[in-house]
Amino acid sequence: MSSKSRAAGGGRGTWLKIYGTLIFVFLYFPMIIVLLFSFSPTRTIVGLSGLTLKWYQELFQDTGLLTAFWHTVLVGLCAVAIATVFGTAGAFFVTRVEFPGKGVFRALVMLPFLLPGIIMGLTLLIFFRNLNVPLSMFTILMGHVSFTTPLVMFQVSSRLLRMGPTYRWAAMDLGANPVQTFWHVTLPMIRTALIGAGLLAFTVSFDEIVISYFLTGTWMTLPVYIYGMLRFGLSPKVYAISTIILLLSLVLITFMARYTGRSAETYRVRDRRGKRDAA
Amino acid sequence: MKRRTSKPRQFIKGIPIAVWMLALVVVPLMFTFLMSFYSSSGLMIDTTLTLENYRLFFTDPLYARILFKSIRLALVISVLSIAAAFPLAYMVSFKIRRGRNMLFMLCIIPLWVSYLVRIIAWRTILGNRGVINSALMAIGVIKEPLTFFLYNQFAIAITLTYICIPFVFIPVYTALEKIPRNLLDASSDLGANELRAFVNVVLPLGLPGLITGFIFSFIIALGDYIIPLQLGGTQGIMFGNLVWSQFGFAFNWPLGAALGFILFAIAVTILGLTSKFGTTEGGFLSE
Amino acid sequence: MKPDNAIDLVGVTKKFDEVTAVREFSTEIKKGEFFSLLGPSGCGKTTTLRMIAGLEVPTEGRILLEGSDVSSTPAYRRNVNTVFQDYALFPHMSVRKNIYFPLKMKRISRSEAEPRIERVLRLVNMEGFANRLPQQLSGGQRQRIALARSLVNEPAALLLDEPLGALDFKLRVAMQKVLKDIQRNVGITFIYVTHDQSEAMTMSDRIAVMKDGLAHQIASPDEIYNNPATAFVASFIGDMNFVHGTVRDNDGKTCLLDVEGRKVTANRAVDLGKGAEALVCIRTERVQINPQRSVENRGSATLSRIVYRGTDYEATCRIGQSEIRAVVQAVAWPTELRLGDTVDVAWSAEDVIVFPREEEADVIKYSAEAV
Numbered sequence: 001m002s003s004k005s006r007a008a009g010g011g012r013g014t015w016l017k018i019y020g021t022l023i024f025v026f027l028y029f030p031m032i033i034v035l036l037f038s039f040s041p042t043r044t045i046v047g048l049s050g051l052t053l054k055w056y057q058e059l060f061q062d063t064g065l066l067t068a069f070w071h072t073v074l075v076g077l078c079a080v081a082i083a084t085v086f087g088t089a090g091a092f093f094v095t096r097v098e099f100p101g102k103g104v105f106r107a108l109v110m111l112p113f114l115l116p117g118i119i120m121g122l123t124l125l126i127f128f129r130n131l132n133v134p135l136s137m138f139t140i141l142m143g144h145v146s147f148t149t150p151l152v153m154f155q156v157s158s159r160l161l162r163m164g165p166t167y168r169w170a171a172m173d174l175g176a177n178p179v180q181t182f183w184h185v186t187l188p189m190i191r192t193a194l195i196g197a198g199l200l201a202f203t204v205s206f207d208e209i210v211i212s213y214f215l216t217g218t219w220m221t222l223p224v225y226i227y228g229m230l231r232f233g234l235s236p237k238v239y240a241i242s243t244i245i246l247l248l249s250l251v252l253i254t255f256m257a258r259y260t261g262r263s264a265e266t267y268r269v270r271d272r273r274g275k276r277d278a279a
Numbered sequence: 280m281k282r283r284t285s286k287p288r289q290f291i292k293g294i295p296i297a298v299w300m301l302a303l304v305v306v307p308l309m310f311t312f313l314m315s316f317y318s319s320s321g322l323m324i325d326t327t328l329t330l331e332n333y334r335l336f337f338t339d340p341l342y343a344r345i346l347f348k349s350i351r352l353a354l355v356i357s358v359l360s361i362a363a364a365f366p367l368a369y370m371v372s373f374k375i376r377r378g379r380n381m382l383f384m385l386c387i388i389p390l391w392v393s394y395l396v397r398i399i400a401w402r403t404i405l406g407n408r409g410v411i412n413s414a415l416m417a418i419g420v421i422k423e424p425l426t427f428f429l430y431n432q433f434a435i436a437i438t439l440t441y442i443c444i445p446f447v448f449i450p451v452y453t454a455l456e457k458i459p460r461n462l463l464d465a466s467s468d469l470g471a472n473e474l475r476a477f478v479n480v481v482l483p484l485g486l487p488g489l490i491t492g493f494i495f496s497f498i499i500a501l502g503d504y505i506i507p508l509q510l511g512g513t514q515g516i517m518f519g520n521l522v523w524s525q526f527g528f529a530f531n532w533p534l535g536a537a538l539g540f541i542l543f544a545i546a547v548t549i550l551g552l553t554s555k556f557g558t559t560e561g562g563f564l565s566e
Numbered sequence: 567m568k569p570d571n572a573i574d575l576v577g578v579t580k581k582f583d584e585v586t587a588v589r590e591f592s593t594e595i596k597k598g599e600f601f602s603l604l605g606p607s608g609c610g611k612t613t614t615l616r617m618i619a620g621l622e623v624p625t626e627g628r629i630l631l632e633g634s635d636v637s638s639t640p641a642y643r644r645n646v647n648t649v650f651q652d653y654a655l656f657p658h659m660s661v662r663k664n665i666y667f668p669l670k671m672k673r674i675s676r677s678e679a680e681p682r683i684e685r686v687l688r689l690v691n692m693e694g695f696a697n698r699l700p701q702q703l704s705g706g707q708r709q710r711i712a713l714a715r716s717l718v719n720e721p722a723a724l725l726l727d728e729p730l731g732a733l734d735f736k737l738r739v740a741m742q743k744v745l746k747d748i749q750r751n752v753g754i755t756f757i758y759v760t761h762d763q764s765e766a767m768t769m770s771d772r773i774a775v776m777k778d779g780l781a782h783q784i785a786s787p788d789e790i791y792n793n794p795a796t797a798f799v800a801s802f803i804g805d806m807n808f809v810h811g812t813v814r815d816n817d818g819k820t821c822l823l824d825v826e827g828r829k830v831t832a833n834r835a836v837d838l839g840k841g842a843e844a845l846v847c848i849r850t851e852r853v854q855i856n857p858q859r860s861v862e863n864r865g866s867a868t869l870s871r872i873v874y875r876g877t878d879y880e881a882t883c884r885i886g887q888s889e890i891r892a893v894v895q896a897v898a899w900p901t902e903l904r905l906g907d908t909v910d911v912a913w914s915a916e917d918v919i920v921f922p923r924e925e926e927a928d929v930i931k932y933s934a935e936a937v
Binding site for chain 1 (some may be wrong): 289290292293294295296299300303304305306307308310316363364366367369370371374384385386387388389391392393394395396397399400401402403404410441444445448474499500501502503504509519522523526532535536539542543546547550552
Binding site for chain 3 (some may be wrong): 167171172174175180185189
């Protein structure tokens with residue numbers, strides 16, 4: 001930024017920063033509360049009675065919860081696997097093939113991700129009922145696949161578009177047939193996008209409650225299980241598991257930040273238009 | 280150098296995604312649409328086609344009232360989210376030089392913290408034995424816990440706003456980042472102070488991002504049913520609850536299908552507005 | 567279809583929906599020739615190159631590579647390689663792996679390939695860079711690696727799509743020499759796309775000058791410069807004066823024209839009848855000011871503008887309503903001349919080129935009004 005715009009923002013900047021900080025605090029305050037309460041032996045404000053790990057211990061003895069946790073991981077991995085295959089194929093299709101009505105097609109694919117979960121939940125519920133499919137892991141998995149696939153497709157197609165057609169042309173020009181081009185050139189170049197999209201999809205799937213709640217029978221994922229726990233009031237175990245989920249999310253985000261974002265940009269073609277390089 | 284329509288052989292690539300789309304989007308929607316014309320008698324579903332469900336929606340004031348209430352609340356929530364997210368985005372984009380990426384990530388993190396955890400957090404804060412009440416009682420300001428924090432529209436509003444802020448932040452921030460800084464240099468060079476630069480340069484250019492953020496927030500708020508269920512109590516029944524209950528204890532799937540389809544129509548129309556007036560690229564999936 | 571042609575283009579046409587990008591392009595490119603496609607952006611030169619490479623399929627016409635018809639052969643089965651404008655070095659591969667890639671596609675083992683890779687690196691003066699990644703190289707270095715990668719397969723022809731476009735001026739001139747040397751040494755056919763006419767003129771054996779999909783002239787630089795086939799070619803290459811004239815007489819060998827009321831003689835075969843409206847062209851460096859010896863086409867004019875350009879002077883002379891620019895070497899410039907002076911301008915009848923007036927629309931103008 002030039003010195004002019006810096007100077008122009010001088011005094012006003014401080015008020016803005018104060019306001020911004022307040023919003024920031026607002027954003028993080030609830031999570032800190034949860035964190036604190038997970039270590040508090042009573043249900044009142046922490047600090048009065050010291051810290052305890054009692055609730056975490058109870059967590060690990062709750063078999064229902066542990067099973068639900070495992071279920072969530074399982075669904076997450078499966079959904080990501082399926083979404084990656086379908087989403088990547090879709091990305092290649094959408095970026096390489098021209099056909100009328102492509103905009104509508106793309107919109108339809110993105111719908112499950114953009115619409116409120118309740119709509120997807122009920123449409124799928126009706127769908128499975130009409131086909132007489134009982135509510136089970138399968139239905140939940142299908143629900144998760146519905147919103148993770150557009151995510152993968154969007155990320156991968158963005159990457160493909162940024163990559164541009166030149167590398168493919170170069171590969172083919174140098175003697176690689178389409179399969180070889182895909183395997184040796186395209187795939188390695190979208191690898192980071194794939195991983196990033198996969199992590200993102202897993203994170204979203206892990207936390208998903210809205211659609212899952214519609215499609216769940218007795219086979220439960222963790223959010224559904226926790227939701228059930230909420231029916232009986234806020235037991236401190238809830239805070240403990242919430243804190244764990246918080247930490248897990250943070251770990252996943254750190255991984256994601258590594259794979260998407262700036263690091264992935266090293267593969268971007270430096271835009272030469274208008275730029276003059278020296279030797 | 281794109282051809283208008285590609286060779287048929289290339290469409291093979293599209294088969295997986297087409298199958299996916301049919302199975303998980305198109306056909307379920309069609310089934311839902313169809314079911315909205317059925318009716319429910321007891322535990323059975325009568326498949327004779329009827330417009331009863333839609334008629335009910337349009338004539339019974341209950342539904343209109345609740346939909347209207349939900350829309351109003353969703354608008355309020357969206358405005359609040361923008362009021363929170365826009366200045367934050369402006370601050371990070373224009374006022375922070377070092378560590379901007381870090382700060383951006385910090386603003387995004389709440390998005391990835393579990394939705395459920397965030398709801399639990401607010402129940403804790405707002406409840407009778409929650410943080411606010413306990414704090415106020417401890418200081419001695421009040422003797423009895425204040426009940427107006429929870430189980431009403433206020434609780435829904437504040438929780439949903441909390442959820443929506445990151446969803447608004449991202450498109451707004453993306454749009455603001457795209458504004459070339461030399462435009463601001465040029466405007467200040469031509470004599471504009473910061474307010475005028477803001478009104479004439481930043482706001483118009485950042486508007487698509489704002490619109491996108493607003494619409495995302497609106498749709499999230501309108502369609503949510505879990506937060507009203509958890510925090511709304513009897514005063515806070517929203518359209519989402521209404522739809523949900525048809526599949527729960529009210530057990531009127533056809534009506535639920537009809538209401539759901541109406542919600543779908545509203546959402547799709549509004550999303551259509553985004554692509555017209557908002558930013559298409561970026562959204563909340565860019566890195 | 568002779569066997570010592572590297573490439574034959576026979577009536578090659580390319581249409582994209584309603585737009586015709588390349589119109590009936592025909593030529594024979596000999597082995598070892600340095601052939602350039604020159605023209606402004608959008609003229610179809612890159613499309614033509616891509617059709618030769620196999621990245622586009624011609625709508626009509628045929629392309630032959632060393633005698634065999636490859637019009638519908640895909641790019642990966644054609645024995646030509648391309649150096650792309652942005653080099654397209656695979657970023658996830660080292661320089662060595664990049665160069666090995668075409669050999670790998672031919673299933674040549676690493677041990678066999680290694681000496682070839684080394685050889686081609688030496689050719690472009692980039693030994694020692696084998697383990698670097700493309701991101702670690704400068705623009706000029708990447709360009710040379712792209713060249714090496716395309717040469718390692720010893721293709722029948724090398725296609726280059728404005729390869730020097732991103733380099734700064736001094737480097738570009740140096741690389742032109744490098745490319746030309748490599749082409750001579752290896753003896754390989756080069757097909758070179760550029761919009762820079764001086765580049766094409768210095769390096770090529772033959773140039774195809776294109777506009778709007780049509781090749782206006784395919785000839786040697788000398789021929790194109792001195793005998794441009796159309797007004798467009800005349801304006802695109804070098805610095806040309808254009809004035810309006812009318813044909814007074816034409817006997818097939820000499821043409822007499824009326825320009826601004828004075829007689830102009832052209833010693834050229836001109837295909838225009840008496841009374842026809844013409845475009846009269848003279849190269850700026852061929853216009854003489856106050857010449858000592860006797861020259862045809864002499865007349866007086868007023869100096870309306872003098873620009874000193876270091877190596878030469880550009881003097882604009884007004885003759886009636888028209889302006890003729892003369893470029894005179896600084897050493898030969900009559901230093902007593904001032905703005906507004908009346909001078910004699912003259913040019914040899916050999917140097918007059920005449921085109922039909924309609925071609926004026928094709929002339930590339932470089933003036934403030936044209937912007």
